[in-house]
Amino acid sequence: QLSSTFYDTSCPSAMSTISSGVNSAVAQQARVGASLLRLHFHDCFIQGCDASILLNDTSGEQTQPPNLTLNPRAFDVVNSIKAQVEAACPGVVSCADILAVAARDGVVALGGPSWTVLLGRRDSTGSFPSQTSDLPPPTSSLQALLAAYSKKNLDATDMVALSGAHTIGQAQCSSFNGHIYNDTNINAAFATSLKANCPMSGGSSLAPLDTMTPTVFGNDYYKNLLSQKGLLHSDQELFNNGSTDSTVSNFASSSAAFTSAFTAAMVKMGNLGPLTGTSGQIRLTCWKLNSS
Numbered sequence: 001q002l003s004s005t006f007y008d009t010s011c012p013s014a015m016s017t018i019s020s021g022v023n024s025a026v027a028q029q030a031r032v033g034a035s036l037l038r039l040h041f042h043d044c045f046i047q048g049c050d051a052s053i054l055l056n057d058t059s060g061e062q063t064q065p066p067n068l069t070l071n072p073r074a075f076d077v078v079n080s081i082k083a084q085v086e087a088a089c090p091g092v093v094s095c096a097d098i099l100a101v102a103a104r105d106g107v108v109a110l111g112g113p114s115w116t117v118l119l120g121r122r123d124s125t126g127s128f129p130s131q132t133s134d135l136p137p138p139t140s141s142l143q144a145l146l147a148a149y150s151k152k153n154l155d156a157t158d159m160v161a162l163s164g165a166h167t168i169g170q171a172q173c174s175s176f177n178g179h180i181y182n183d184t185n186i187n188a189a190f191a192t193s194l195k196a197n198c199p200m201s202g203g204s205s206l207a208p209l210d211t212m213t214p215t216v217f218g219n220d221y222y223k224n225l226l227s228q229k230g231l232l233h234s235d236q237e238l239f240n241n242g243s244t245d246s247t248v249s250n251f252a253s254s255s256a257a258f259t260s261a262f263t264a265a266m267v268k269m270g271n272l273g274p275l276t277g278t279s280g281q282i283r284l285t286c287w288k289l290n291s292s
């Protein structure tokens with residue numbers, strides 16, 4: 001059972017250390033706020049929120065396709081925050097909790113809503129590369145997206161709300177080339193402008209996931225979907241004459257509705273399969289297991 005006060009006596013400086021670390025990293029590169037949010041998502045969907053994504057095993061989760069595009073800066077930020085937290089409270093604060101708090105602080109640093117992060121997760125004692133397939137690829141259909149979230153006990157509203165994370169951050173050409181060259185449910189001028197930096201063959205050049213406000217957290221992502229300006233195939237699937245159209249319209253017209261659904265869904269996602277009590281370990285260094 002996670003609790004918001006978990007470190008109040010064991011490490012009272014933990015929360016402020018994490019938020020200062022995130023704020024200074026975001027001030028240097030706004031994208032890091034997005035990258036930290038994505039890192040927490042990729043952690044939670046693979047075996048639960050247990051920092052398994054942070055282990056840099058040579059054949060671990062980090063080597064699997066959906067994780068190859070995680071921004072390396074986000075790992076650096078987490079590792080450096082962890083070192084500062086360890087200096088104040090050795091062996092107390094888990095890497096999994098640092099990820100959950102840093103995701104929230106990244107959203108807040110980019111102008112998004114805050115929420116209470118529940119704490120007390122412990123860190124995994126292994127990496128789970130084969131479970132990386134629980135992360136849906138950007139070529140997914142609506143049906144596949146709904147199924148991937150349903151497997152994590154997240155419903156359609158949670159799925160649409162969490163996808164609103166794409167109001168910030170960037171994607172590589174290889175993640176959206178199929179959508180801009182092959183799909184017809186895309187604004188023609190938008191597709192043309194993206195093709196200038198993204199050849200049909202793909203590549204690593206970056207484009208913002210939210211063409212309106214790439215470094216501001218808000219509901220513009222849904223407004224883009226209404227005008228067929230979703231960057232990923234999977235983004236536009238949420239508004240493509242299917243069962244989630246009405247939720248997209250609602251979030252596009254009400255930022256309050258989006259905020260309340262997003263923050264509730266983040267708490268739900270943060271509760272996925274946590275290790276608690278004496279399970280797992282409190283890693284001393286986030287990228288490797290404690291030596292036994």
Ligand code: HEM
Pocket residue numbers: 031034035036037038041069070071136137138139140145162163165166168169170171172173174175209232234
């Ligand atoms: C619905 C299923 C999802 C799919 C298919 C998906 C897919 C992707 C892809 C392909 C990228 C770009 C990777 C690249 O090319 O560099 C991306 C970026 C991103 N995703 Fe998702 N995503 C999904 C859900 C989520 C969720 C639930 C969150 C967080 C709550 C999230 C947060 C982000 C963020 C913030 C970025 C930008 C990261 C950066 O700039 O470093 N995504 N996503």
Ligand SMILES: [Ca+2]
Pocket residue numbers: 042043044045046047048049050051052053
């Ligand atoms: Ca994990």
Ligand SMILES: [Ca+2]
Pocket residue numbers: 167168210212213214215216217218219220221
């Ligand atoms: Ca935005």
